[in-house]
Amino acid sequence: MKGLFAFFLFFVIGSAMQAQTSCGTKISQERFSYEMNTISERSSTYPRLFKTLSISAYIVNSPANVPAVSLETVLLWVDSLNVVFAPLELSFEVCTVVNVPNHKFYNFDRALEEEELYDVYSTPGTINIYFLGSILDNVSEEEDVHADGYTYFPGGDDLMVLSDPKEIIHQMGHFFGLYDTHETDFGEEHVLRNNCETTGDLICDTDADPWTDFYEQPSTWNKTTCNLTEAVFDAQNQFYVPQMSNIMSFWDPCRCYFTNQQFDKMAFEYLNNRNYLR
Numbered sequence: 001m002k003g004l005f006a007f008f009l010f011f012v013i014g015s016a017m018q019a020q021t022s023c024g025t026k027i028s029q030e031r032f033s034y035e036m037n038t039i040s041e042r043s044s045t046y047p048r049l050f051k052t053l054s055i056s057a058y059i060v061n062s063p064a065n066v067p068a069v070s071l072e073t074v075l076l077w078v079d080s081l082n083v084v085f086a087p088l089e090l091s092f093e094v095c096t097v098v099n100v101p102n103h104k105f106y107n108f109d110r111a112l113e114e115e116e117l118y119d120v121y122s123t124p125g126t127i128n129i130y131f132l133g134s135i136l137d138n139v140s141e142e143e144d145v146h147a148d149g150y151t152y153f154p155g156g157d158d159l160m161v162l163s164d165p166k167e168i169i170h171q172m173g174h175f176f177g178l179y180d181t182h183e184t185d186f187g188e189e190h191v192l193r194n195n196c197e198t199t200g201d202l203i204c205d206t207d208a209d210p211w212t213d214f215y216e217q218p219s220t221w222n223k224t225t226c227n228l229t230e231a232v233f234d235a236q237n238q239f240y241v242p243q244m245s246n247i248m249s250f251w252d253p254c255r256c257y258f259t260n261q262q263f264d265k266m267a268f269e270y271l272n273n274r275n276y277l278r
């Protein structure tokens with residue numbers, strides 16, 4: 001019941017947030033090659049994992065010495081995380097909470113400060129999550145970009161940085177190997193799903209998503225009904241009907257679920273690449 005309540009709050013809080021979603025998780029060349037080499041290995045029915053993983057939560061204080069989030073807020077979002085991941089029998093528990101008084105990390109410069117933060121504040125074998133005020137994400141961009149959160153795909157560090165705590169769910173999808181539904185690094189996915197295994201998010205039961213076209217004009221979709229208000233066409237002249245409720249989309253505040261094949265992919269990644277977590 002507590003979980004359901006948290007899930008409800010997930011929508012309420014999500015609806016109240018007007019800020020544009022911005023995700024800083026990036027696909028490395030190694031990750032790209034890994035995906036191209038393992039497409040045929042994934043199972044089509046995910047196993048239940050029956051596993052609880054430990055989260056180490058680091059809450060950074062502002063220059064005025066105010067924590068970036070309260071512990072209650074952290075626990076609320078971990079409850080929401082557990083509701084969303086329940087079909088996989090994968091759950092998360094906050095095992096350590098550390099208040100970080102070193103407020104220079106509060107307005108966090110990813111390129112300059114990530115290594116130091118992770119060296120000083122991390123617990124091996126756990127998912128290390130840092131809650132702080134803002135993220136300057138200029139790793140591979142020419143201009144400064146601020147992110148709501150980022151993490152690393154399997155094979156990378158067990159690290160997640162959040163300036164918006166509700167991003168924990170989307171980022172946990174990345175942490176277990178999911179891509180944004182509108183991802184184009186692997187190529188542009190067609191609405192007809194005739195190239196869905198090797199383009200977009202590499203997953204076929206998530207529809208092609210034209211988010212990138214909307215980044216500059218968010219008023220063309222309805223945040224209450226979660227519908228596009230104009231027809232947008234792909235390269236084959238089919239109009240997009242994206243899953244605006246999919247957690248790996250950017251159609252915040254509509255997001256609330258993963259698909260079966262997204263669970264398949266996360267189970268595969270957990271068993272093959274993240275099974276050292278305790």
Ligand SMILES: [Zn+2]
Pocket residue numbers: 023024025170174179180
């Ligand atoms: Zn993302």
